[in-house]
Amino acid sequence: MSFRALPPSLSEPPRPDPICAVVARPSVAEALADLSESCKRKVSLVEIRFDRLRDLADPGVFTKASTVPLLATVRRKADGGAWEGDESSRLDLLRRAIGAGFSWVDIESDAIGSFPRLGAEKRIVSFHDCQGVPADLEARYQSMASADADTIKVACLTRTPAESARVLGLLAGVPKPTVAFGMGEVGQAGRVVQLKLGAPFTYAAVSAETAVAPGMLTIAQLQLNFGVRRVNASTRLFGVVGDPLGHSLSPMIHNNALRKLGNNDLYVPFTVPKGMLGEFVSSHGFLGIRGLSVTIPHKEDACRLATRRSAEVEATGSANTLLFHGDGVIEAHNTDYDAVLDSVMGGLKNHPAGWTLKDKRVLVLGAGGVARSVVHGLSSRGALVRLTGRTRERADAIASAIPCEVVDWNARHAEPVDVVVNCTPVGMHPHAGESPLEASFIAAPMVVMDTIYNPESTALVLMARERGAVAVTGLDMFISQAAAQFKLFTGETAPADLMRQVARNALASRVSRPQAQAPR
The missing domain is CATH 3.40.50.720 (NAD(P)-binding Rossmann-like Domain)
Known part of the structure; x- marks a missing residue:
């Protein structure tokens, strides 16, 4: 299944997508192949994960092969990486990358004081917590914002909707460009939604097999399933809530249908564990979500959460669609x-x-x-x-x-x-x-x-x-209920034939390539 990209304005030159491709391979040959693929996909930035390389001699092999800016990262094991060497050697490798022409470097927040600027390189100051969200997250962020950084990156493992919202909330009124998202299934939607909140880019794996963090999406998913190039502050946000969502075709069919309208609306999958629908709605209110598809296990909770219910919802005690109004009204429908x-x-x-x-x-x-x-x-x-x-x-x-x-x-x-x-x-x-x-x-x-x-x-x-x-x-x-949801979300008649074809193409692709999964 694939999306057709919206045609760029004739008056504007083609621009890269707001994606930082992560190249994390054990050999230079494999890394160069992934770098080449990333450049072809028109991403904004490519991160070379030197901590994953086993046979590197000269960082210059990457700058010579790249047509996009490069980011050098040597991630320690404590931060979710693979580097096991000493700190002096790690920082020296970053300096060598800058000397070889890398435009960006990633430096952890606790190491920034030991790494002064060498020249015109841009610096990402990062913080990773692979165990959870620290109690002092906001204070840590303020400290990072005061450092000598061009961009700030925060990535924490999130297990609840409230934790994911807390990480995304860092993007409100940021003093410097910031990338902030939750790792794992519960936080995965934030990897896309952060672009609506002003993040300059989002990280992506070149392929599903090379993802280095839980919940990381691929370049293809971000470009084709979500059309991230069109996402900005004016984007209207819709989504599906459920658990699990790995099987869901809803993002594919709804985003294709939204693109058919010619606007920049976005539909994302929010993994919400059982019993946490209310927490999700209350904690994610700042996103301005317009409507949600509701699937297992939340349909009865959605009925109880609503302040207005359609006749079908009243009769069945079950809702598969929620609409959010600016006055706090939550309207429930049952298109099933x-x-x-x-x-x-x-x-x-x-x-x-x-x-x-x-x-x-x-x-x-x-x-x-x-x-x-x-x-x-x-x-x-x-x-x-x-x-x-x-x-x-x-x-x-x-x-x-x-x-x-x-x-x-x-x-x-x-x-x-x-x-x-x-x-x-x-x-x-x-x-x-x-x-x-x-x-x-x-x-x-x-x-x-x-x-x-x-x-x-x-x-x-x-x-x-x-x-x-x-x-x-x-x-x-599935298509019938989704088309009815689309009408409720947008007020427009859904392109049902397109949605059906997208679904069939995606299902056929999964049969031929069983490893391909929908976003989780």
Whole structure:
């Protein structure tokens, strides 16, 4: 899957993307190959991680080969690097890099006093904490800002939304250009969002295999998935909240659709651990997020968090979309509701016997937010719904609000049904070989729908096809609900065909290259 870049103005020369490519290879030959690739990708800066090199003789080999400014870094192990030599040798290597023509050097905040400027080189003063966010983070930043630095870099491992927001908050009213983000999955969105807050660039791996920090994105992801060149202070921010999000195609399809409108809006994945949606919303208010897609495990929490709820949200107790208004109003919608009904009805329409939902026996697998929408929608159209989930209490809670029969998970194969709708994550990437049902349970003329879209043809869908059932994939439902979200976010009709094609291209790419992952 790829984005087409917006055409630059005819009056402006092409400008590099706000990306610092990180070259971290053990051999000079490999590093030179990555440097060449980075230059081709039109990044602003390339960092050579000398601490990762095993056979370096002359830093000049890089300056001779580069067409973009170079940044020299020799990161100590204590700061997340690989340097095990003495401090004197480390600083001497930085001096040699400057002498060889490197435009930038990275110096840790506790070493800046031992490293006076040699000439016209630019200096990044950095602080890394690979264990967490220190209590004195803000004081450390102020101390760094008073040092002889051209740019400040702060990177801390973050485990909660509040910690990630605290690191990003350093970018408010900064005295010097600053790059600040959380490492790890929870902080990953900040690597992109910081550009909206004024960061001059963000760091990126040349490939996923060469990432040197948890949560680091690749050049391709930043350019193609997020279009970072267009991000600035005027960018309207949208996103998806959930955990996990490695499977999510939402950023790809929404950013492609936003780009189709010709603006610089941005949609990013925010990994938010279970039970922390409220913390995320309260701590990230300063970002001015306009709207969020909501996925596992936050759909019921999103309903409770909202101050306004659509009729579908009120009926199901589940929300997959949040809109944020300047007056503090949080508006909840459920675009899953119509999307899943349309998909099931489409499967019935294609049934050889011309089935309708009335009096059909339906087994719904799962007891989360999507299952709530499915149970309510199918019940309201006369289906006889049987609900099962691994957690009986959650299924009982749905049944107390929406009349249906609840059966134990271990008894899900006990009675024959006409329709199956899987609302569990069983079979989702990267566990695509798993199925929530045994093959012997499925037979013609049953209709089997899987709400999972990654992969499009899950083990359950393949099983249904093999056994003569009518199989309905989750992709059409996914695109339908996403298109409805897009309309709520922007007020514009979504380019649904484009979104579907982007999703299919991305899924096909993952099948051919299993190592490729969506941003996490």
